[in-house]
Amino acid sequence: MKKGIFLSLEGPDGSGKSTQIKYILDFFESRGYxxxxxxxxxxxxxxxxxxxxxxxxxxxxxxxxxxxxxxxxSRAQHVAQVIRPALEAGKVVICDRFVDSSIAYQGFGRDLGDCVAYINEYAIMGCVPDITFLMKLAPEEGIGRIGSGEKDRLESEEISFHRKVYEGYEYLERTYPDRIIGIDASRGIEEIKAEIQKQLEKLIEKK
Ligand SMILES: Nc1ncnc2c1ncn2[C@@H]1O[C@H](COP(=O)(O)OP(=O)(O)OP(=O)(O)O)[C@@H](O)[C@H]1O
Ligand SMILES: [Mg+2]
Structure with a gap:
C-alpha cells in the first residue's frame, strides 16, 4: 500500500527542526525524489x-x-488528506512534528499517560513514520534560541512542563530505537546536517 518514505522531525521548541528540514528537503530533491x-x-x-x-x-x-x-x-485529517495520498503516490513526506509530539506534550507534559497513544492510533490508522529525527536539546536551551518573541499557549508553559515533555521524548527514543534517531542538537548546524545526511543515505539504500 505505502510506497513513499515518511519522515518526521521531533524535539523541543527551538531545537532546530525547521533549520534541518530545509537540508532534508534539499537532500531528497537533489536526488530526484x-x-x-x-x-x-x-x-x-x-x-x-x-x-x-x-x-x-x-x-x-x-x-x-x-x-x-x-x-x-487535526492529525486524522492530515493523514487522510495529505500524508497517506502522498505516500501512496511514492513521494517523500517530511512532517514537522507528528504523533510523538502528542505523546510527549500531552502524555508526559500534561500527565495523560497511555491514552494519548491509543487515541492517536485511530487518528493515524497505521501511518507510522519510517524514520524520526529527535532533535535533543535541553528545553532551556531551545527557549534561549527562540528569544523573547510572542509565545503561543504551549510555548508559554513553565519550564517544569517542558522538562516533562523532554522526558517523554527520551522515553520514546528508548522505546522505539529502530525508528527514532536521537540527534545531539546542541552542536553546530553543519555538524548536525552531516549526521542527518549520513542517516538519510542509509535509509535510501535500504529502500
Ligand atoms: N545547531 C544550532 N545551533 C545554534 N542555533 C541554531 C541551531 N539550529 C538552529 N538554530 C537557530 O535556533 C533558532 C530556532 O531554530 P528552528 O526554528 O530551526 O527550531 P525549531 O525546532 O523549528 O523551533 P520551533 O519548534 O519553534 O518551530 C533559529 O534562530 C535557528 O537559526
Ligand atoms: Mg520550526
Whole structure:
C-alpha cells in the first residue's frame, strides 16, 4: 500500500527542526525524489483551524483531554488528506512534528499517560513514520534560541512542563530505537546536517 518514505522531525521548541528540514528537503530533491513538506498540527485547512484553537492564548481553560483530541482530530485529517495520498503516490513526506509530539506534550507534559497513544492510533490508522529525527536539546536551551518573541499557549508553559515533555521524548527514543534517531542538537548546524545526511543515505539504500 505505502510506497513513499515518511519522515518526521521531533524535539523541543527551538531545537532546530525547521533549520534541518530545509537540508532534508534539499537532500531528497537533489536526488530526484518528489517531496511534500508538512507540519503538525495542520497541513490542511481544517487542521490549521484546529491548530488556531489549540494554540490561542485566550483558550487558557482548555482541558488537557480536549487538547489531546483536537490534536488527534487535526492529525486524522492530515493523514487522510495529505500524508497517506502522498505516500501512496511514492513521494517523500517530511512532517514537522507528528504523533510523538502528542505523546510527549500531552502524555508526559500534561500527565495523560497511555491514552494519548491509543487515541492517536485511530487518528493515524497505521501511518507510522519510517524514520524520526529527535532533535535533543535541553528545553532551556531551545527557549534561549527562540528569544523573547510572542509565545503561543504551549510555548508559554513553565519550564517544569517542558522538562516533562523532554522526558517523554527520551522515553520514546528508548522505546522505539529502530525508528527514532536521537540527534545531539546542541552542536553546530553543519555538524548536525552531516549526521542527518549520513542517516538519510542509509535509509535510501535500504529502500
Ligand atoms: N545547531 C544550532 N545551533 C545554534 N542555533 C541554531 C541551531 N539550529 C538552529 N538554530 C537557530 O535556533 C533558532 C530556532 O531554530 P528552528 O526554528 O530551526 O527550531 P525549531 O525546532 O523549528 O523551533 P520551533 O519548534 O519553534 O518551530 C533559529 O534562530 C535557528 O537559526
Ligand atoms: Mg520550526
Amino acid at each position: 518528489e517531496t511534500v513538506l508538512t507540519r503538525e498540527p495542520g497541513g490542511t485547512s481544517i487542521g490549521e483551524k484546529i491548530r488556531d484553537v489549540i494554540l490561542d492564548n485566550e483558550n487558557s481553560e482548555m482541558d488537557p483531554m480536549t487538547e489531546t483530541m483536537l490534536y488527534a482530530a
